[in-house]
Amino acid sequence: MLSVKNLTKSFQSPSGTVKALAGINMDVETGQFVSIIGKSGSGKSTLLSMLGALDIPTSGNIEVDDQDIAKLSSGKQTAYRAHKIGFVFQQYNLIPNLSALENVMLALEFGGVKSSERKSRARQLLADVGIDESQQARKPSRLSGGQQQRVSIARALANNPAIILADEPTGNLDSETGQKIFDLLHNLSRSKNTTIIAVTHDLDIAGKTDRTFRLKDGKLTTI
Amino acid sequence: MNVITRGVKNSLRSPMRSGAIILMLAISIGLILSMLVARSSVESKINDVKATTGTSITINPAGVQGFAGGGNPLTSAQVATISSTTHIVSATTTLSDQMGASDTNLTPSLTLGSFGARQQRFESSSSTETAPNNSATVSRPAPTPRIAVTGTTNPNSYATNGGSLTITNGATINGSSSDLVALVGSSLATKNNLTTGSTFTAYGKTITVSGIYSTGNTFQDSGVIMPLATVQTLTGQAGDASSVIAKVDSSENVDATVSNLKTELGSDKVDITSEAQQAASSVSSLTAISGLALAGVIGATIAGAVIVLLAMVMIVRERRREIGVIKAIGGTTRKVVGQFVTEALTLTIIGAIIGLSFGVVASGPMTNSLVSSQAASNSAGAQLGGAGPVFRRGLNQLNTNLTKVQSSLTPQVFVASIGITLLIAIIGSAVPAWFISRIRPAEVLRTE
Numbered sequence: 083m084l085s086v087k088n089l090t091k092s093f094q095s096p097s098g099t100v101k102a103l104a105g106i107n108m109d110v111e112t113g114q115f116v117s118i119i120g121k122s123g124s125g126k127s128t129l130l131s132m133l134g135a136l137d138i139p140t141s142g143n144i145e146v147d148d149q150d151i152a153k154l155s156s157g158k159q160t161a162y163r164a165h166k167i168g169f170v171f172q173q174y175n176l177i178p179n180l181s182a183l184e185n186v187m188l189a190l191e192f193g194g195v196k197s198s199e200r201k202s203r204a205r206q207l208l209a210d211v212g213i214d215e216s217q218q219a220r221k222p223s224r225l226s227g228g229q230q231q232r233v234s235i236a237r238a239l240a241n242n243p244a245i246i247l248a249d250e251p252t253g254n255l256d257s258e259t260g261q262k263i264f265d266l267l268h269n270l271s272r273s274k275n276t277t278i279i280a281v282t283h284d285l286d287i288a289g290k291t292d293r294t295f296r297l298k299d300g301k302l303t304t305i
Numbered sequence: 306m307n308v309i310t311r312g313v314k315n316s317l318r319s320p321m322r323s324g325a326i327i328l329m330l331a332i333s334i335g336l337i338l339s340m341l342v343a344r345s346s347v348e349s350k351i352n353d354v355k356a357t358t359g360t361s362i363t364i365n366p367a368g369v370q371g372f373a374g375g376g377n378p379l380t381s382a383q384v385a386t387i388s389s390t391t392h393i394v395s396a397t398t399t400l401s402d403q404m405g406a407s408d409t410n411l412t413p414s415l416t417l418g419s420f421g422a423r424q425q426r427f428e429s430s431s432s433t434e435t436a437p438n439n440s441a442t443v444s445r446p447a448p449t450p451r452i453a454v455t456g457t458t459n460p461n462s463y464a465t466n467g468g469s470l471t472i473t474n475g476a477t478i479n480g481s482s483s484d485l486v487a488l489v490g491s492s493l494a495t496k497n498n499l500t501t502g503s504t505f506t507a508y509g510k511t512i513t514v515s516g517i518y519s520t521g522n523t524f525q526d527s528g529v530i531m532p533l534a535t536v537q538t539l540t541g542q543a544g545d546a547s548s549v550i551a552k553v554d555s556s557e558n559v560d561a562t563v564s565n566l567k568t569e570l571g572s573d574k575v576d577i578t579s580e581a582q583q584a585a586s587s588v589s590s591l592t593a594i595s596g597l598a599l600a601g602v603i604g605a606t607i608a609g610a611v612i613v614l615l616a617m618v619m620i621v622r623e624r625r626r627e628i629g630v631i632k633a634i635g636g637t638t639r640k641v642v643g644q645f646v647t648e649a650l651t652l653t654i655i656g657a658i659i660g661l662s663f664g665v666v667a668s669g670p671m672t673n674s675l676v677s678s679q680a681a682s683n684s685a686g687a688q689l690g691g692a693g694p695v696f697r698r699g700l701n702q703l704n705t706n707l708t709k710v711q712s713s714l715t716p717q718v719f720v721a722s723i724g725i726t727l728l729i730a731i732i733g734s735a736v737p738a739w740f741i742s743r744i745r746p747a748e749v750l751r752t753e
């Protein structure tokens with residue numbers, strides 16, 4: 083259960099204070115697949131960074147399983163990111179000099195998995211998202227965009243997170259590949275009962291999620 | 306995979322750049338080692354020099370220098386006082402005399418020349434002083450060259466190079482005996498066809514030649530060396546000495562010892578000459594080299610640290626996004642910093658291995674060239690000598706000191722350079738670590 087109350091976030095910029103989020107309220111049930119749409123600059127990434135404890139809100143509460151994320155120390159924030167959250171980025175953001183397998187093992191290391199178990203778990207996670215053994219040994223630069231995004235989804239799932247936050251996960255992919263990635267996320271939310279919050283431009287995709295929100299001028303409305 | 310292996314792996318991520326960084330580090334670490342070696346060998350030489358150079362004090366009877374001047378010889382009591390003065394570790398006692406035609410059957414090997422003739426122009430008791438241009442009224446016996454006789458407790462003190470006297474034939478003599486034996490200078494020996502075992506007459510006694518010596522100094526090679534007691538007996542000056550050369554334990558104590566001797570012997574009774582000045586200048590040039598080497602160590606250390614620092618700052622900036630991602634997926638700042646420190650250490654250690662091997666090879670020649678250039682400038686200023694054999698010997702000794710600095714690579718020096726290397730890596734990583742801690746993970750969600 084994710085519960086956001088009166089969440090605001092302001093940035094100080096040379097041209098004055100930018101109010102990126104102006105009082106967000108939302109509740110998401112565990113295992114729901116939620117999409118957020120909105121114009122560029124409407125605050126979608128800012129909202130995800132608050133939910134993922136990458137940044138601290140200006141005011142308001144974010145409760146995940148009765149724990150207030152907004153008030154964590156920076157050490158607890160890191161632990162929360164390692165155990166409870168999985169990120170999927172538009173640019174995949176895999177570590178370039180590590181193989182696909184090592185990228186997933188890295189997340190397992192941060193999640194506190196014993197080193198002897200990391201390799202076999204990473205292989206399983208990659209197999210689950212459709213990356214075969216020869217692809218697992220490759221560096222990200224030798225994988226296609228769709229394959230890289232699959233690896234990054236495997237990485238996000240590594241520590242069985244409560245929530246997966248995906249910022250335009252299909253934004254860099256052609257529509258066919260994007261559709262496959264979306265289906266992959268969809269199936270995972272079903273099979274693992276993982277809450278997924280995905281930001282997207284693609285209204286086709288948004289239409290197939292459990293719920294869709296629209297962000298406009300820092301405010302959230304249900305569609 | 307863990308922090309360490311990722312750090313090591315990252316250090317070789319861009320081979321060209323890593324190679325350049327390693328090369329620069331290797332050069333500065335090699336320099337550090339060479340400079341440390343230079344410094345330690347020069348330091349140990351400084352102590353050596355203090356113990357050996359400029360530690361001799363020459364005590365002459367007041368008013369006497371060589372065969373010139375006038376006064377009474379040193380007495381055996383004075384000689385004993387000198388030997389028992391604190392800081393004096395050894396003393397060579399010498400009694401010099403000259404033999405004329407009536408004293409010996411030897412033919413002098415020196416020709417008198419106009420210099421010798423002038424020195425002897427006062428010698429006849431019957432001569433009357435007249436103006437030089439009025440030569441008709443002057444009546445003097447024809448001057449003759451003489452043979453220098455040195456009675457010494459240590460024949461080696463007669464060497465011109467500060468070492469042992471070179472015996473070209475036969476054996477040296479025991480300076481503390483009173484036998485009727487002599488070492489004969491090579492010129493004099495040639496002139497008189499003397500070899501080991503030959504005999505000659507001196508002061509009415511028959512003297513046996515024990516050996517022939519050669520110093521390369523024409524004056525010295527025309528003389529005779531005998532045990533001190535022998536000369537004292539032959540010349541009827543029992544216990545007397547014309548000069549004592551005393552060795553002090555360290556050049557630092559020379560000044561104090563000189564003033565001690567002056568109060569004990571009376572400054573009106575003796576003239577004292579020391580090489581303290583010589584030693585001070587020898588040590589000061591060595592100290593300058595040591596200081597130079599230390600400056601080199603510090604400079605190369607700073608250069609090395611700056612190389613690592615700039616390289617790591619550059620790498621951190623370049624991998625800013627990657628660092629943000631690692632933080633976003635749950636990596637702690639400590640782990641990221643650990644990874645970068647490992648990377649810096651790997652580069653530094655590879656640089657150190659190359660640099661230290663280069664330094665081990667280069668430090669010897671480097672120390673020698675540092676020191677010999679210093680010695681060359683020293684000897685240039687030393688040519689205006691002529692102040693007598695004491696000072697010439699001092700200068701010879703000084704140049705030997707400088708050129709013979711042994712470049713010693715001790716384990717301590719090696720450990721010190723490894724310590725400095727680690728210091729470089731740590732200093733070079735500290736600033737990048739601070740940059741790393743400031744990278745906000747939220748940045749990874751920003752698309753430009």
Ligand SMILES: Nc1ncnc2c1ncn2[C@@H]1O[C@H](COP(=O)(O)OP(=O)(O)O)[C@@H](O)[C@H]1O
Nearest residue numbers: 093095100102121122123124125126127128129
């Ligand atoms: N670190 C920041 N400093 C200043 N302004 C920021 C910062 N992050 C986001 N903003 C501003 O907040 C607003 C929302 O940004 P963002 O959440 O990235 O929008 P979206 O992801 O919907 O395109 C924008 O106006 C953006 O310029």
Ligand SMILES: [Mg+2]
Nearest residue numbers: 126127750752
């Ligand atoms: Mg965005």
